[in-house]
Amino acid sequence: MTDRRPMSGMRVLDLTSNVAGPLAGQVLVDLGAEVVKIEPPGGEAGRNIRSTIPGQEELRPYFLPHHRGKKSVVLDLRNADDVTRLLALADTADVFVQGFRPGVLDRLGLGADVLRRRNPRLVHASLCAFSGDGEQHRRPGIDALIQAESGLLTGLTGADGRPLLPAPTVVDAAAGHVLAQAILAALLARERHGEGDVVEVALYDVAVSLQAPHITRQLHTAPEHAHLTETGRASLAVAPSGPFRAADGWLMLFAYVPRHWTLLTEALGRPDLRTDPRFVDQVERARHPVELAAALEDALAGHTVAEWVQVLTAAGVMASPVRTWRSVIRSAAFTEAALAVTVGEGARTELAVRTPARYRGFVPAGTTPTPRLGEHTDAVLGGVRA
Structure with missing residues (x-):
């Protein structure tokens, strides 16, 4: 039977961590790609964030939802031999996605220009906090900081005026889907024109785009009106x-x-x-x-x-x-949407939340459990040697 998953046969190297980048990788897994998670010896940051609920101390809620079906390879990029191994691995990849601070991989000899000279069909995707060509681009940032910087907390305050953070990592989640979309667009362009591209998604840009109606109004409003701050969405005629x-x-x-x-x-x-x-x-x-x-x-x-x-x-x-x-999770909407998926079996049975899109022509992949740290290092590297 023909495999109709659109990324079947493609290899993605995922050097991201936490939520946004791994979520993009999970989308690509479900579309049929082989996604190889490149992790440092201690594992990526999200793997090490554990639940604080009694009885769930071994649950990793930020890692589990976004790593079904991926392979884990451990490489220490402070080691020259492992850098060489990663270069050789990138020669075999269709997509290289990374979330390091701007300039870090360039200093290691793993920048986009180097990788694409070796592999012109490679799509190189970067996730960063801020975009542009100035000082802002070099700033670090995570979801909560970006929510504050971008104005997403407008109107969200406690009785004492203290800003309140929404529990979900809204910017990370949106950025993950935008990053997946950008990668897929670059792959489509490659299929049409024969060459890969370099794409970048910034958390800040995504956060601003989520507020386009409000920021559009502010662009046409000077000075800032108090009701924009006090009532958020209600400031529009809705x-x-x-x-x-x-x-x-x-x-x-x-x-x-x-x-x-x-x-x-x-x-x-x-x-x-x-x-x-x-x-x-x-x-x-x-x-x-x-x-x-x-x-x-x-x-x-x-x-x-x-x-x-x-x-x-x-x-x-x-x-x-x-x-x-x-x-x-007990509601009819959640149940009818079949949003909870079970992967693995026996001691490695896991419950996770599926990615949102549904397809008539194929069943999304990602049916194996989240990988143990370094579980696939030998199998993936194979003959790749320094």
Whole structure:
């Protein structure tokens, strides 16, 4: 049977760590690539971050989701012989993806120009914190720092004004998918034009792109308006939008589209809200968020979150409970999407979250468990010698 996975037969060398780069590599694994994880003798950073939950001390939550089906090869890049081995391995690769600080691999003789002179069809992909040609490009950065630098924490503060970090590494996750997309685009260009390319994805650029509507508004607004900082998304004409209190908790509700606003007022038994001058259109609703929330929460107070989700969904209004992780994995949406995957068997059975895309023509790969450190060093290097 023909293997229809688009990257079947391709080799990727993955020299990234933590979340973003490994996630990109996981996407490529699922597309059929052989992804060889190049790790230092002590293992990459994410491999060494363990769970702090009692009874789960051996669980590596940042490593496990993004390394299914990969191979682990240990090379010490401070050792000249191992650098030579990596050069020879890169000669056999289709993609070389790395997340070192700018200039580090160049100093080791492993820069993009060197690798592509030896292997012109190689796609060289880099993940960095900041882009450009100046001092910023050399700055280190991780997800949390980039969230702060890029404005993603706008409006996210505690009662004392302390900035609050979202629990998910949002920038890392988005950057991982952007990096995979960039690699695939470079491979497509190679197939059409016969030569590899050099691509770069910066966490900061991804973080800014996630906020394009808000930053676009700020580009046309001077000076900064207070409501942009205080209400985040609600500063745009998208009301009602967000959390509203029902009888037993918070309901996430979105009815800013005129048709949905009509459906919401009917479902709530409050058609009079449509003729209230404060709520007559999207702009007026956005200008009166406090009054709008009070009116909606007065109507919502009569029923529980679960009851309102059922009523509003049936009426064609977007509504959801505000779930915790525990309730997410028990929800119908999670179950029907088959997002939890089981790989390996016996003592090496692992549960992970699949990558998001689904395909009719092939089954994604990555069905073997995360590799033990250096598990495939001998098999992959084979005849490669210094």
